[in-house]
Amino acid sequence: MRAIATESGVSLGNAYYYFESKEHLIQGFYARMHEEHLAACEPVLLKERDLAARLRGVLIAKIETAEPYHRFSGILFKTAADPKSPLNPFSAASEPVRAEATDLMRRVVTGSKAPPPADLAEKLPELLWLFEMAVILFWIHDESKDCARTRKLIDSTVDILTKLIAVGSFALLKPLRRSALELMDELRADALPASASTRKKPAKK
Numbered sequence: 634m635r636a637i638a639t640e641s642g643v644s645l646g647n648a649y650y651y652f653e654s655k656e657h658l659i660q661g662f663y664a665r666m667h668e669e670h671l672a673a674c675e676p677v678l679l680k681e682r683d684l685a686a687r688l689r690g691v692l693i694a695k696i697e698t699a700e701p702y703h704r705f706s707g708i709l710f711k712t713a714a715d716p717k718s719p720l721n722p723f724s725a726a727s728e729p730v731r732a733e734a735t736d737l738m739r740r741v742v743t744g745s746k747a748p749p750p751a752d753l754a755e756k757l758p759e760l761l762w763l764f765e766m767a768v769i770l771f772w773i774h775d776e777s778k779d780c781a782r783t784r785k786l787i788d789s790t791v792d793i794l795t796k797l798i799a800v801g802s803f804a805l806l807k808p809l810r811r812s813a814l815e816l817m818d819e820l821r822a823d824a825l826p827a828s829a830s831t832r833k834k835p836a837k838k
Contacts, residue, residue, distance in 0.1 A: 684746075691741055710773050742754055747799075752810065
């Protein structure tokens with residue numbers, strides 16, 4: 634905090650006025666990265682209506698806006714991977730950014746030309762956010778030129794995932810879909826803070 638205050642040209646006390654701790658400072662970093670990501674996603678969401686194109690564009694925008702922080706993200710992961718750390722993406726302290734990132738995935742789904750059934754559409758944004766977290770973890774460890782391996786991962790898995798969503802939307806698979814979604818709810822209640830698992834969901838159409 635002292636080094637950051639010095640680099641910013643403010644007193645240490647002033648730095649602590651805006652950020653109570655190093656953890657609060659990193660949460661601010663999370664929020665700023667998310668704002669940059671939202672801005673980069675807007676042209677994609679306005680232009681594309683195909684679910685695969687929308688999801689692919691949002692994920693590519695994520696790694697491109699995060700690229701300047703690639704090395705730092707790897708260092709930060711050492712702390713963020715700790716389940717007890719407030720910097721963990723599943724922690725209560727990370728709820729605001731996590732909620733906004735999930736809402737972004739909700740826009741990806743609801744703005745597509747063929748949105749899935751209501752029961753799947755309600756849970757899908759959170760599943761897609763978890764998918765994004767897996768992509769980010771891969772990206773953190775990706776040392777290929779221009780993160781080519783991560784881009785290939787996104788292209789391949791988005792195609793597979795959107796095909797699975799299409800198949801899972803069939804009426805005949807509704808009982809299986811219901812069982813899978815109920816399992817997700819059970820696991821989420823155990824893994825996420827109450828504020829996340831009880832957050833108000835959009836009304837079913």
